[in-house]
Amino acid sequence: MATSETDVNRRRALTQLVxxxxxxxxxxxxxxxxxxxxxxxxxAAQGVVTAPTWTPSVLTAPQNEAVMxxxxxxxxxTDTPGAKAALVNRFVDHVLSTADARERSEFIRGLAxxxxxxxxxxxxxxxxxxxxxxxxxxxxLAAEGAGAAADAPGIAFFRAIKSMTITGYxxxxxxxxxxxGDDGRMMLGAFEGCTHPEHQ
Amino acid sequence: MQxxxxxKVYPVIVIGSGASGGMAAWNLTRQGIDVVLLDAxxxxxxxxxxxxATPWETQARLAxxxxxxxxFLDTTEQPYFTPNDRPFALTRxxxxxxKTNVWGRVSLRYSDIDFKAGDxxxxxxxxxxxxxxxxxxxxxxxxxxxxxxxPDDSDVLPGSKYLQPPPAPRCxxxxxxxxxxxxxxPVVAGRRxxxxxxxxxxxxxxxxxxxxxxxxxxxxxxxxxxLLPFAIKTGKLELRxxxxxxxxxxxxxxxxxxxxxxxxxxxxxxxxxxxVVVLGASCVDSTRILLNSKSSRHPNGLGNGSDVIGRYxxxxxxxxxxxxxxALEGTATRNDRGIGGEHxxxxxxxxxxxxxxxxxxxxxxxxWNTWSTWNGPQPGSEQIPGFGAALKKQIKRRHPAWFxxxxxxxxxxxxxxRITVDPKRVDRYGVPQLxxxxxxxxxxRKMTEHMADTIEEIVxxxxxVLVNYKRGDLDAMGSAIHEHGTCRMGTDPxxxxxxxxxxxHEVKNVFVVDGSAFPTATEKNPTLTILSLxxxxxxxxxxxxxxxxx
Numbered sequence: 088m089a090t091s092e093t094d095v096n097r098r099r100a101l102t103q104l105v106x107x108x109x110x111x112x113x114x115x116x117x118x119x120x121x122x123x124x125x126x127x128x129x130x131a132a133q134g135v136v137t138a139p140t141w142t143p144s145v146l147t148a149p150q151n152e153a154v155m156x157x158x159x160x161x162x163x164x165t166d167t168p169g170a171k172a173a174l175v176n177r178f179v180d181h182v183l184s185t186a187d188a189r190e191r192s193e194f195i196r197g198l199a200x201x202x203x204x205x206x207x208x209x210x211x212x213x214x215x216x217x218x219x220x221x222x223x224x225x226x227x228l229a230a231e232g233a234g235a236a237a238d239a240p241g242i243a244f245f246r247a248i249k250s251m252t253i254t255g256y257x258x259x260x261x262x263x264x265x266x267x268g269d270d271g272r273m274m275l276g277a278f279e280g281c282t283h284p285e286h287q
Numbered sequence: 288m289q290x291x292x293x294x295k296v297y298p299v300i301v302i303g304s305g306a307s308g309g310m311a312a313w314n315l316t317r318q319g320i321d322v323v324l325l326d327a328x329x330x331x332x333x334x335x336x337x338x339x340a341t342p343w344e345t346q347a348r349l350a351x352x353x354x355x356x357x358x359f360l361d362t363t364e365q366p367y368f369t370p371n372d373r374p375f376a377l378t379r380x381x382x383x384x385x386k387t388n389v390w391g392r393v394s395l396r397y398s399d400i401d402f403k404a405g406d407x408x409x410x411x412x413x414x415x416x417x418x419x420x421x422x423x424x425x426x427x428x429x430x431x432x433x434x435x436x437x438p439d440d441s442d443v444l445p446g447s448k449y450l451q452p453p454p455a456p457r458c459x460x461x462x463x464x465x466x467x468x469x470x471x472x473p474v475v476a477g478r479r480x481x482x483x484x485x486x487x488x489x490x491x492x493x494x495x496x497x498x499x500x501x502x503x504x505x506x507x508x509x510x511x512x513x514l515l516p517f518a519i520k521t522g523k524l525e526l527r528x529x530x531x532x533x534x535x536x537x538x539x540x541x542x543x544x545x546x547x548x549x550x551x552x553x554x555x556x557x558x559x560x561x562x563v564v565v566l567g568a569s570c571v572d573s574t575r576i577l578l579n580s581k582s583s584r585h586p587n588g589l590g591n592g593s594d595v596i597g598r599y600x601x602x603x604x605x606x607x608x609x610x611x612x613x614a615l616e617g618t619a620t621r622n623d624r625g626i627g628g629e630h631x632x633x634x635x636x637x638x639x640x641x642x643x644x645x646x647x648x649x650x651x652x653x654x655w656n657t658w659s660t661w662n663g664p665q666p667g668s669e670q671i672p673g674f675g676a677a678l679k680k681q682i683k684r685r686h687p688a689w690f691x692x693x694x695x696x697x698x699x700x701x702x703x704x705r706i707t708v709d710p711k712r713v714d715r716y717g718v719p720q721l722x723x724x725x726x727x728x729x730x731x732r733k734m735t736e737h738m739a740d741t742i743e744e745i746v747x748x749x750x751x752v753l754v755n756y757k758r759g760d761l762d763a764m765g766s767a768i769h770e771h772g773t774c775r776m777g778t779d780p781x782x783x784x785x786x787x788x789x790x791x792h793e794v795k796n797v798f799v800v801d802g803s804a805f806p807t808a809t810e811k812n813p814t815l816t817i818l819s820l821x822x823x824x825x826x827x828x829x830x831x832x833x834x835x836x837x
Contacts, residue, residue: 122669129663133346161674169679222675231672250669253682257664260343266679267686268620269661273339275494278625280455283618286462 117193118243122250124190125182129258132181136174145183145191146176152214153198154179154248160221161252167266170256178255179248197244201225204241297323297525298832300546300561302532302576305385306814307801308567309510309518310821315565316523318829323559324518325530325548327568328382331356331511336501342662356501358382358389365714367571367721375602375723376765377571381551383528384511385569386768388501391628392480392508393653393812394434396425396446400638400649401809408647411599411700412777414806415787422446424819432508432818433486435626437476443634443651444475451483454494456630457623459657459690462612464631466749472741473634477653480508480815481626489513496624496661507626530557532572533718534580535564535797541584543797549716556716563796563828563837567821570600570770570803571706575721577774577799578708590791596784597707599700599772600723601808604731605762608692608742609656609667610753615688623658623687633694635810637737646733650696651810652741657690665689667754690751694738697810698731700772725764735759769813774803789824796837800824 135141143151158170158179170176183191201224202212209220216224228238228245256262263269281287301312304326312324335356337345345355360379369375380386398418405413422445429449436450453476456464467474481492492506505512518524529551536545536558545560566573577596580589588596635649636642656666667689668682704726708719739758746753777783780792789804791797800821802813831837 126663130345130349133349134352137346137350162679163676165676165679225674229672229674249674253664253668257668257682258342258662259346260341262664263342263661267659267683269659270622271341271343272622273341273495273497273624275622275624278454278494280625280630281458281461283458286458286465286614 114246115193115243117190118247118250121182121186121190121194121247122254124186125178125251125254128182128185129254131185132178132255135181136177141177143177143180145195146180149212149214150195150198151176151180153202153212156214156216156218156221157201157225157248158252158255160218160225161249162256162262163218168261170252173256173259173261175252175255179251182251194244194247197240197247200240201244295560297321297559297561299323299563299565299828300325300559301565301567302546303327303385303566303568303573303801304383304515304526305380305510305567305569305801306387306817307569307821308565309384309387309514310818311565311567311798311800311825312524313514313518314822314825315829316518316521319521319523320829320832321523321525322518323525323527323561325527325532325546325559326381326383326385327529327531327551327572328380329528330383331358331388331501333501333503336503338497338500338503339495340497358501367723368709368712369723369725373724373726374763374765375725376763377723378765378768379569379572381531383515383526384509387508387510387814389499390814391812392498392626393628393632394429394432394436394478394480394815395444395632395651395811397421397809397811397816398443398445400443400635401807401811404648404807404809410647412775412779412782412806415776415778415783418445420787421816421819421823424823425815428815428818428822431487432480432513433482433484433489434478434480434815435476435483436478439475441473441475441634442638443473443636444478447478450478451486453477454483454625454630457625457658458615458618458621458687459612460629460631460654462614462749463654463657463690463692463745466745467633470744470748472745473636475632475634477628477630477632479626479628482506483626487513492626494624494626496627498627527559531716532568532576533716535566535576535589537580537582537584537589537794539584541582541794543589543794549718554716563798563832565825565828566797566799567801569801570773571721571723573799573801573803574706574773575708578706579719585793590784590793590797592793593781593784595782596774598702598705599775599806600704600706600725600770601698601700601772602725602765602770603767603808603810604696604698604727604735605767606692606694606735606738606742606759607762608746608753608756610690610746610751610756611667611685611688612690612749612751613688614750617684618687620659620683620687622661624661625658629654629657644733644737646730646737647699648697648730648734648807649810650694650734650738652692652694652738654690654692659687660689670754690749692742692745694741695767695810695812696731696734696738697808698727700775700807701728706773723765727761727764735761769802769808771802771805771808771813774799775806776804777806788827789820790827798824798828
């Protein structure tokens with residue numbers, strides 16, 4: 088028969104759009120691939136992320152500290168909780184555990200590169216740096232445009248962890264309900280649609 | 288392996304229980320005809336549909352180790368092959384109701400612009416029916432399944448008489464509508480099989496937006512909810528689950544005598560005998576069954592003396608574009624779930640005076656994701672530069688402002704676009720597997736240019752900003768999940784496999800009632816037409832049986 092537009096198909100289209108989106112010309116393939124893996128693992132991650140006791144399955148304790156600091160740098164607490172409170176580090180660890188070995192090692196290598204950069208610039212590794220110090224270190228890596236050639240590993244790594252953080256954070260109740268303001272109502276008697284007079 | 292032959296001869300064997308097969312079983316049993324229905328899967332468990340779970344409730348359930356129903360056939364269980372450089376994304380659902388459990392529900396009547404396209408432009412064969420032949424069936428189907436839409440009929444989209452009230456557009460949809468009006472690009476209320484009022488005892492849609500997880504209140508049409516239970520109630524239906532049809536069996540005269548199938552749980556071979564076989568296993572699987580039903584009378588597959596079966600596969604092409612509307616940035620996030628899909632539709636317009644281009648057929652457009660997403664970040668959020676509090680603020684501001692435009696275009700039928708079976712590669716039952724070879728040509732590339740121009744025009748008029756836009760970058764082939772053409776109907780038995788009533792030219796007691804019967808893909812979503820054609824074909828079948836002709 089062929090259905091009409093199914094939601095799985097819609098998801099496939101989204102994945103393609105986003106995969107393309109992340110793929111800035113010089114971005115290595117592992118970045119796209121890992122970001123897509125994060126989107127695919129949102130549901131499966133949850134059992135792990137919200138378990139009463141949790142230990143990382145891929146990250147070492149210092150790496151986990153670093154991931155926690157970076158995810159919270161990307162989506163910090165403001166008037167709503169940030170990535171740390173939403174346990175996005177656990178999500179990242181889960182995604183890494185399901186990714187293929189090459190992507191996993193590229194990510195870990197990128198994290199090590201950033202630790203080195205951090206030590207060179209502020210004398211501390213990522214986990215030990217203050218938010219202000221981390222901001223200074225990360226800013227050139229997050230800038231629009233090509234960036235310095237020597238920074239390429241850090242730019243790719245930051246792109247990956249930013250994407251994973253956004254995926255992880257905005258699929259939680261903190262991200263969706265508290266931050267974005269979704270009302271969570273799953274049964275309505277009527278659908279109003281747009282009621283703004285200026286849009287009619 | 289022990290072969291169990293069942294002696295009973297059923298009046299009709301139906302293969303597949305989705306839109307086409309479910310309709311056939313329903314329509315035949317209510318007319319007093321005994322049917323055995325084979326479905327390759329089982330009943331999906333409605334208690335496992337997480338229709339009303341918020342994302343965080345879903346996460347909590349998953350954390351507890353609960354699992355939702357899964358609908359899609361795993362390719363590790365049932366692989367298919369393509370040339371390495373021509374992938375084809377095939378989506379299959381084996382189980383009661385088939386893809387209607389999770390379909391997109393867009394329900395657009397075809398018009399004579401579609402049925403007469405081949406007559407007008409001379410490309411391949413025309414449909415053997417016209418709008419007036421099928422219109423009474425569209426009327427019946429719409430009343431049965433509940434389709435919503437607006438009173439905005441046109442030469443492209445006729446027949447709104449039985450439509451239920453459409454849901455109001457969301458903010459982004461309103462702004463796109465207004466922009467399209469300034470361009471004289473047509474835009475209408477979407478037509479979708481969500482019941483916006485209670486219908487035939489089923490409750491109205493409650494706007495949870497989770498249609499893709501299956502509807503636990505059966506508020507959109509699903510064969511397993513709206514057809515099969517009523518067929519069972521007649522006492523005339525025997526439904527065999529996990530029956531993976533392999534071949535249609537024939538006698539020495541080449542007439543069908545039954546169906547060979549395999550039990551999906553045990554792998555054991557079974558046969559069922561019948562006077563008539565109705566095939567509604569989906570375009571691709573019905574084609575596979577026909578091509579595997581070889582015999583001395585049918586060396587090229589059942590009813591395939593014309594060599595058209597398997598050829599002329601046509602699946603729509605699709606572009607996807609995303610951006611945001613600055614006018615909506617910073618507005619409050621709204622509950623935009625609605626009926627799960629977009630509430631507006633752009634009908635085809637390239638046949639209008641002054642709008643044509645040098646290519647055949649046309650395209651329409653859908654607009655899903657033009658809303659505040661409710662199950663995750665907007666896919667464009669990652670494109671917002673920077674990090675920290677400023678990024679977080681901007682993601683929120685832009686959340687209600689994203690839009691998407693998805694033109695669907697007709698791909699012409701080409702003889703070389705082909706489904707075959709490969710005797711060297713067999714499935715777990717020893718049955719040859721599918722090989723799909725599909726690619727598009729110059730006509731589709733020209734149409735793609737027009738689609739892209741249309742996207743850009745609309746976005747400009749709406750004051751929108753495209754994000755990560757890749758002009759002309761078509762979706763993977765197969766993504767529309769609208770396969771057609773591989774067992775097409777027509778008046779000429781040399782160029783078609785089926786009559787205007789879906790009966791095989793060469794095998795009078797076999798009917799094929801799914802999308803494979805369509806001579807063209809059109810730019811529209813096909814399920815409404817599949818339901819209507821299957822109803823019409825089985826009315827004819829029932830009459831012929833009563834007349835003693837089958």
